[in-house]
Amino acid sequence: MSGLSHRRGVSRLLGRLELVVIWVVTAVALAPFLWLMVTAFKHRTDVMSPTPKILFSPTLSNFHEAFVIGPFTTNLINSLVTASASTLLCLVLGLPAAYAFSRFRVYGEKHVFFYVLTTRMAPGIALVLPLYMFFQSIGLLGTLTAVTVAQTTFNLALVVYLMRNFFNDIPRELDEAALTEGAGEWQVFTRIILPLARPGIAVTAMISFLFAWNEFLFAFMLGGTGAQTLPAAFPGLVTPHGTYWGQLAAASVVVSIPVLIMIWFIQRHLTRGLTFGAVK
Amino acid sequence: MAKVRLENVSKVYGDVVAVRDIDLEIDHNEFVVLVGPSGCGKSTTLRMIAGLEEISGGSIHIGDRVVNDEPPRMRNVAMVFQNYALYPHMSVRENLAFGLTLARVPRREIDLKVAEAADILGLDELLDRQPAQLSGGERQRVAMGRAIVRHPDVFLFDEPLSNLDAQLRTQMRTEIKRLHRKVKTTVVYVTHDQVEAMTLADRVVIMRAGKVEQIGTPDNIFHYPANAFVAKFIGSPPMNMFDAVVAETTDGKVLRVDSDWQLPVPRHLATRVEAGHEVVIGLRADDITPRGHGMPPREGAVFESAVNIVEPLGSETLLFVNFGPSETIAKMVRPRTVQEGETLSFDVNLEELKLFDRSSGQAIERTRA
Ligand SMILES: Nc1ncnc2c1ncn2[C@@H]1O[C@H](COP(=O)(O)OP(=O)(O)OP(=O)(O)O)[C@@H](O)[C@H]1O
Ligand SMILES: [Mg+2]
Numbered sequence: 326m327s328g329l330s331h332r333r334g335v336s337r338l339l340g341r342l343e344l345v346v347i348w349v350v351t352a353v354a355l356a357p358f359l360w361l362m363v364t365a366f367k368h369r370t371d372v373m374s375p376t377p378k379i380l381f382s383p384t385l386s387n388f389h390e391a392f393v394i395g396p397f398t399t400n401l402i403n404s405l406v407t408a409s410a411s412t413l414l415c416l417v418l419g420l421p422a423a424y425a426f427s428r429f430r431v432y433g434e435k436h437v438f439f440y441v442l443t444t445r446m447a448p449g450i451a452l453v454l455p456l457y458m459f460f461q462s463i464g465l466l467g468t469l470t471a472v473t474v475a476q477t478t479f480n481l482a483l484v485v486y487l488m489r490n491f492f493n494d495i496p497r498e499l500d501e502a503a504l505t506e507g508a509g510e511w512q513v514f515t516r517i518i519l520p521l522a523r524p525g526i527a528v529t530a531m532i533s534f535l536f537a538w539n540e541f542l543f544a545f546m547l548g549g550t551g552a553q554t555l556p557a558a559f560p561g562l563v564t565p566h567g568t569y570w571g572q573l574a575a576a577s578v579v580v581s582i583p584v585l586i587m588i589w590f591i592q593r594h595l596t597r598g599l600t601f602g603a604v605k
Numbered sequence: 606m607a608k609v610r611l612e613n614v615s616k617v618y619g620d621v622v623a624v625r626d627i628d629l630e631i632d633h634n635e636f637v638v639l640v641g642p643s644g645c646g647k648s649t650t651l652r653m654i655a656g657l658e659e660i661s662g663g664s665i666h667i668g669d670r671v672v673n674d675e676p677p678r679m680r681n682v683a684m685v686f687q688n689y690a691l692y693p694h695m696s697v698r699e700n701l702a703f704g705l706t707l708a709r710v711p712r713r714e715i716d717l718k719v720a721e722a723a724d725i726l727g728l729d730e731l732l733d734r735q736p737a738q739l740s741g742g743e744r745q746r747v748a749m750g751r752a753i754v755r756h757p758d759v760f761l762f763d764e765p766l767s768n769l770d771a772q773l774r775t776q777m778r779t780e781i782k783r784l785h786r787k788v789k790t791t792v793v794y795v796t797h798d799q800v801e802a803m804t805l806a807d808r809v810v811i812m813r814a815g816k817v818e819q820i821g822t823p824d825n826i827f828h829y830p831a832n833a834f835v836a837k838f839i840g841s842p843p844m845n846m847f848d849a850v851v852a853e854t855t856d857g858k859v860l861r862v863d864s865d866w867q868l869p870v871p872r873h874l875a876t877r878v879e880a881g882h883e884v885v886i887g888l889r890a891d892d893i894t895p896r897g898h899g900m901p902p903r904e905g906a907v908f909e910s911a912v913n914i915v916e917p918l919g920s921e922t923l924l925f926v927n928f929g930p931s932e933t934i935a936k937m938v939r940p941r942t943v944q945e946g947e948t949l950s951f952d953v954n955l956e957e958l959k960l961f962d963r964s965s966g967q968a969i970e971r972t973r974a
Contacts, residue, residue, distance in 0.1 A: 496690065505684045506683070509676075516703075
């Protein structure tokens, strides 16, 4: 009896300890973000104050300078356009490819699939130079098209990989039932597979959007000044005359908003997406 | 509505031969059941007919077409799967209509056909439900409805009842039979349950390890099994089997089980075996009965044994008794109370005794009466 209650005491203590650890980890992870939020709403003088100010009168002046006076609204629109367009392109190309990888046995398919994955694993810095020369030679350097295409090349692998897994979860008997009922492969894809994979497609689309949205290197190198996305515009605020911390923070807050919204969505959808396989 | 013919059909996966040179001819509107133990190639055979699996050799005919290279959608067959494979994102109505929609049948005609199928299968109330909202039996019926709306040439069933509980399974079994009487179509039905095979089939195809062991009517395979495997597979409880050697005695030929346990060779087999022949005796429980329960057999033998185990089944009772060196199952049709340990006399009905060659397993054919 006493042994049992002792053990229960120990497990309760462990439970508390766990909670403490979780809080510490959360705090460490959130601290920079909180700092950022606070900075975005500070006056220039408060930002530069040598002793950090906890109490200050909040202001929107940083947002005003970055997005109304400065060029960041254009950058924001560029980001939206390239991230959306590359996501759409990834889905249009990636969904049929993923379906093919999931359903058809092709000689050498494993190698092809691995190759697709490596396009995602290759360091971006190694790819950006050839892409730069390529777009330069066809005269697309500094256009939204260049940024969109570049982002598609590296997100496509991700879309194929994720969607293949979602498609694999759909029982093959459904395809076979449709095939015997008179469907061709394309009809199976559009009328059975795609509707059933909708949660998976939503999650994948958001992840692809986020990767493109957050992407810096390709956008910076290939977008030039004509097609600068929001992240690519950040270095412009670090000038010889000083760094515009307040505006940087304000732009960072704006760039984070879609990320937060989508992560919230993905969390809700992902559980549904993953348990959906049980079609018994 | 169509004949189906398999000629020398085989299927090889890498170095596994799943189906080996199957020949099978299925008549218009015939109900053929493929039965056999797990992994014997039933599903593979069915899927080759459906076109879901390419054939490695031979040819398949449906009606007067060779369909070897036709994709499933050209074959006009309908398949019912073990897990039903209803489209989870469509209502029952949409599930039933799917095939007709693909064939671009006009809306009004689709509605009529769906209503007709729903009526036959009692699905009217369920048409607007999603598959997730149906019970196992209801899903099963929807799956069959989806097959019949299209009026296919051939129905293919792959263990359609094995996900149902025992009671529902017997009920659906009868329903499938009734359905076949109503909607006359050629049916190929796969099961590993010999009772299902016997009750449903016009003809049963018994398979083992990718090969056909015997094809025949349920009666035929029950009474004239072609080999020891079929004999043991069909019938419940399984046929009793004993190794024996034929010996010549002053009373004629006998089947010697061991030095002091033997049975006379029945008349219908007397000219078929010679002394020294190593055989397997097959006797069904129905042909080993306690004396005084029913008519004594015309040609019989008698032995005595203690009853080891009593298994009452209601209308009949199974008795586990000693038969020489081994144990056998006897059957009592008009049961009275029997105590375990009680000693009884038993009649062996020699007219129904089967003999199999021990090395080949093949039945030793009886002389025609
Ligand atoms: N895709 C495959 N690749 C390799 N071997 C396979 C494949 N499909 C089936 N087999 C093999 O072929 C043989 C026959 O399989 P099949 O599914 O036809 O058996 P079955 O009679 O339907 O059995 P069950 O009653 O268990 O469903 C088995 O030995 C199986 O392992
Ligand atoms: Mg099977």
